[in-house]
Amino acid sequence: MSGAALPATSRSPAAARAARPWWLSAPALVLFSGMVIVPLLMTAVLSFNVFDHTTGVKAGEFTLAHYSKVFTDPYYLGIFWHTFWVSGLTTLICVLVGAPEAFVLSRMGPPWRAIFLLVVLAPLLVSVVVRAFGWSMLLGREGLVNKLLALLGIGATKLLYTDAAIVIALVHVMLPFMVIPVWTALQKLDPAVTQAALSLQASQATTLRRIILPQILPGVLSGSLLVFGLSASAFAIPGLLGGRRLKMVATVVYDEYLHELNWPLGAAIAITLLAANLLVMLSYNRLVEGAYRKRMGA
Amino acid sequence: MSFLTLTDLTKAYGDVAVVDGFNLSVEQGEFVSLLGPSGCGKTTTLQMIAGFVDVTRGSIQLGGRDITHAAPNTRGLGIVFQSYALFPHMTVWANVSFGLEMRQVPRTERQERVDAALGLVGLTALAQRYPRELSGGQRQRVALARALVIEPPVLLLDEPLSNLDAKLREDMQFELRQIQRKVGTTTVMVTHDQTEALSISDRVVVMQAGHITQVDAPFVLYENPRTRFISGFVGKANLVPTGQGGALASLRPEKLRFVPAGAGQVDGEVRERFFLGSQWLYRVSTALGELVVVCPNDGTPRLDEGTRCGVAWPAEAVRPLADGAHAA
Numbered sequence: 001m002s003g004a005a006l007p008a009t010s011r012s013p014a015a016a017r018a019a020r021p022w023w024l025s026a027p028a029l030v031l032f033s034g035m036v037i038v039p040l041l042m043t044a045v046l047s048f049n050v051f052d053h054t055t056g057v058k059a060g061e062f063t064l065a066h067y068s069k070v071f072t073d074p075y076y077l078g079i080f081w082h083t084f085w086v087s088g089l090t091t092l093i094c095v096l097v098g099a100p101e102a103f104v105l106s107r108m109g110p111p112w113r114a115i116f117l118l119v120v121l122a123p124l125l126v127s128v129v130v131r132a133f134g135w136s137m138l139l140g141r142e143g144l145v146n147k148l149l150a151l152l153g154i155g156a157t158k159l160l161y162t163d164a165a166i167v168i169a170l171v172h173v174m175l176p177f178m179v180i181p182v183w184t185a186l187q188k189l190d191p192a193v194t195q196a197a198l199s200l201q202a203s204q205a206t207t208l209r210r211i212i213l214p215q216i217l218p219g220v221l222s223g224s225l226l227v228f229g230l231s232a233s234a235f236a237i238p239g240l241l242g243g244r245r246l247k248m249v250a251t252v253v254y255d256e257y258l259h260e261l262n263w264p265l266g267a268a269i270a271i272t273l274l275a276a277n278l279l280v281m282l283s284y285n286r287l288v289e290g291a292y293r294k295r296m297g298a
Numbered sequence: 299m300s301f302l303t304l305t306d307l308t309k310a311y312g313d314v315a316v317v318d319g320f321n322l323s324v325e326q327g328e329f330v331s332l333l334g335p336s337g338c339g340k341t342t343t344l345q346m347i348a349g350f351v352d353v354t355r356g357s358i359q360l361g362g363r364d365i366t367h368a369a370p371n372t373r374g375l376g377i378v379f380q381s382y383a384l385f386p387h388m389t390v391w392a393n394v395s396f397g398l399e400m401r402q403v404p405r406t407e408r409q410e411r412v413d414a415a416l417g418l419v420g421l422t423a424l425a426q427r428y429p430r431e432l433s434g435g436q437r438q439r440v441a442l443a444r445a446l447v448i449e450p451p452v453l454l455l456d457e458p459l460s461n462l463d464a465k466l467r468e469d470m471q472f473e474l475r476q477i478q479r480k481v482g483t484t485t486v487m488v489t490h491d492q493t494e495a496l497s498i499s500d501r502v503v504v505m506q507a508g509h510i511t512q513v514d515a516p517f518v519l520y521e522n523p524r525t526r527f528i529s530g531f532v533g534k535a536n537l538v539p540t541g542q543g544g545a546l547a548s549l550r551p552e553k554l555r556f557v558p559a560g561a562g563q564v565d566g567e568v569r570e571r572f573f574l575g576s577q578w579l580y581r582v583s584t585a586l587g588e589l590v591v592v593c594p595n596d597g598t599p600r601l602d603e604g605t606r607c608g609v610a611w612p613a614e615a616v617r618p619l620a621d622g623a624h625a626a
Contacts, residue, residue: 190381190383192380193386195348195350195377196384196385197396198369198371199348199370199371199373199377200371200396200397201371201374201400201401202371202400204371206400
């Protein structure tokens with residue numbers, strides 16, 4: 001080896017260079033492992049712990065009972081189904097609203113684009129809790145929406161504490177997470193590509209459908225994943241707008257931890273949600289992106 | 299009546315006219331280049347012909363039809379964009395086929411025409427590739443095939459070769475001309491590269507600040523530049539006084555030759571010498587100012603820097619410039 005012939009002093013800078021990326025990423029690694037990995041592992045361990053209603057969690061004893069309860073009890077299965085159903089609907093509406101919104105945004109002129117981008121992002125600046133209370137005022141029995149419906153001759157409609165309220169509020173919160181990736185994808189489009197399609201006598205609609213849409217699909221895909229993942233684990237909105245009766249997984253986890261004090265069962269539900277979320281997102285990713293991987297060079 | 303006629307074509311943004319009173323008639327099958335520095339309005343002119351930029355004033359006639367305000371997707375022109383603008387999510391074949399699909403050409407005929415177009419540009423073997431899997435030159439050919447397959451009345455080329463490296467650009471120049479001759483499509487090309495414009499066009503339109511300054515065949519343009527700007531922009535030029543009230547004339551460097559001191563029109567001293575492969579380029583300081591002399595590298599003895607020499611040129615090589623008189 002030629003390295004053996006080199007003096008030791010020339011080797012240590014090389015070693016320092018090799019170590020440098022680790023030092024640079026150390027703060028992020030410490031933060032990530034401390035705040036995410038460790039609590040997650042602890043939650044995973046907790047989910048296997050035996051729980052007794054009178055004595056509480058038994059640290060040294062392990063069982064699969066909590067998981068079997070989650071997977072067999074129709075109550076929990078129903079809540080999982082409800083959660084994914086609501087999240088899926090929210091994602092769908094976000095795609096239908098957010099993608100055109102991003103498209104319009106990308107076509108706007110310099111002053112308006114910045115203004116409307118801020119409008120789109122504004123919800124992120126307000127606390128989710130405040131926004132949820134805002135929606136509960138709007139959607140309540142005496143709320144603005146019901147008054148408007150009354151003006152139109154439609155009688156009082158129960159909106160608050162229904163799935164409709166949860167979906168409406170979730171769409172409002174999640175829309176920026178759809179608009180931003182789609183907008184980014186649109187920004188990357190070469191305007192000449194659209195012109196090329198037009199010069200080949202494609203109509204505006206055909207250009208949109210066959211040229212623009214396929215190219216922004218990766219943006220729609222990442223937006224959908226963000227929206228779905230965040231919706232499925234949302235807590236404040238379903239907690240405040242779903243009331244006591246309508247449950248989603250995150251609110252059930254909260255109940256188990258703080259009302260039933262059954263931490264292991266709460267942990268098992270949380271871990272199951274994480275796994276189910278991952279499963280849904282990965283298969284969705286594979287389904288949509290697979291068709292475009294070869295073409296766009298993922 | 300010529301095939302493509304631009305009359306008083308003007309594009310203004312507010313008070314600023316980017317293209318001002320552009321008049322040009324292009325004959326069927328002709329290859330015309332719009333040549334000028336960046337910002338001269340050549341691309342805007344092309345975009346107006348294509349329909350991507352609204353016309354402020356004037357008109358565009360194509361084959362007797364007024365297309366001044368027609369939508370871009372009703373003009374049926376073939377366009378090759380500077381960035382090529384290929385559809386990244388479609389194969390080469392699908393890219394070329396797209397225009398025919400839009401025209402509802404039946405499947406079997408479409409297949410034949412796409413194959414023929416790909417054969418024309420030599421890309422038959424790459425039909426199933428995606429644009430990102432191609433080199434710059436190959437993408438350029440796909441763009442050309444896509445524009446030609448629809449058999450457009452006019453082919454518009456927007457700096458088609460500017461993204462290629464020097465060697466490839468030269469090859470593509472000749473190939474582009476060859477293909478254009480073969481299919482006989484009327485072509486308008488925008489370029490800032492004078493070599494490109496001179497080598498492949500039938501006529502060159504020189505533009506400066508939104509105006510046409512000269513329209514001529516390449517050889518005529520090179521031999522008789524009308525203004526100082528053109529003489530400097532198209533090829534190299536020495537500016538020499540004509541002796542008539544401070545008027546200037548253009549004198550091409552390759553028209554000059556070295557003679558013994560005292561035997562030519564002016565004496566001078568070789569300041570610098572550059573070897574360009576096929577040529578030698580000398581900078582000679584003389585009583586007329588610095589002259590650039592280009593000699594073919596044909597085995598004749600070369601002059602060293604510092605040599606005293608005479609410089610001679612045939613009298614007809616001195617071409618007076620229209621705007622020479624009010625030069626600095």
